[in-house]
Amino acid sequence: MVSITRAADLTQIGANGGGWVAPIGTAAPASPIIQPAAPWAPIGCISDDGLVQGFDEDSQEFTPWGLTSPIRTQITKSLRTFKLTAWETSRTTVQSLQYRVPVVDLAPVSNLTSFAETASPVPDRRAFWFAIFDGSTSRGFYVPQGEVSDRSDVTHKQDAMAGFEWTITAYPDAAGNTVYHSDIVPVTPEYTGS
16 A cells, blocks of 8 residues: 655644845845844734735747647746735835835824825835744745835725735846745655655
8 A cells, every 4th residue: 555655744834924125235134033133124014814925937838740749848937926915004114115115205204204106106126035934834035126016906994904915026136036045944754665
């Protein structure tokens, strides 16, 4: 009979996690279990939908005449995104990302914060750090050059939490990488099958 190998400690539930943002060029935190220090600024409370790691790829298949299966596939697009809903909409870091306004421009004057949204937005790339925790397992995602590339509508009503729903697109850095992974996970047991 076949013996199926299973290890519950190799599964992961995104039981908790967080997100931080910093200027481009900020180095990644040393580990997912170390609190990021300045200039990293927290995104704060993220909705219970958690963090969605997106994979968007296109490819071109090459099928020779006379065959029905391709002999080669070439990736023509490979995009990495992260989606989340930020609930702390009054946090200046979050407002800065939502409205593409520098944090310093959100400092209140006589208890009043005011800013204008431009009709001609310019790129607003920043570094992002996301960490996910499940017991002793943790995963970190460092995006050296990311940008909020899509924003959903914001609903302000009595029976709903206002939130900024974002898609953050990861762009290549100078090394050509979009996302760096930093994981603390259990060791995979050695396979003893034949």
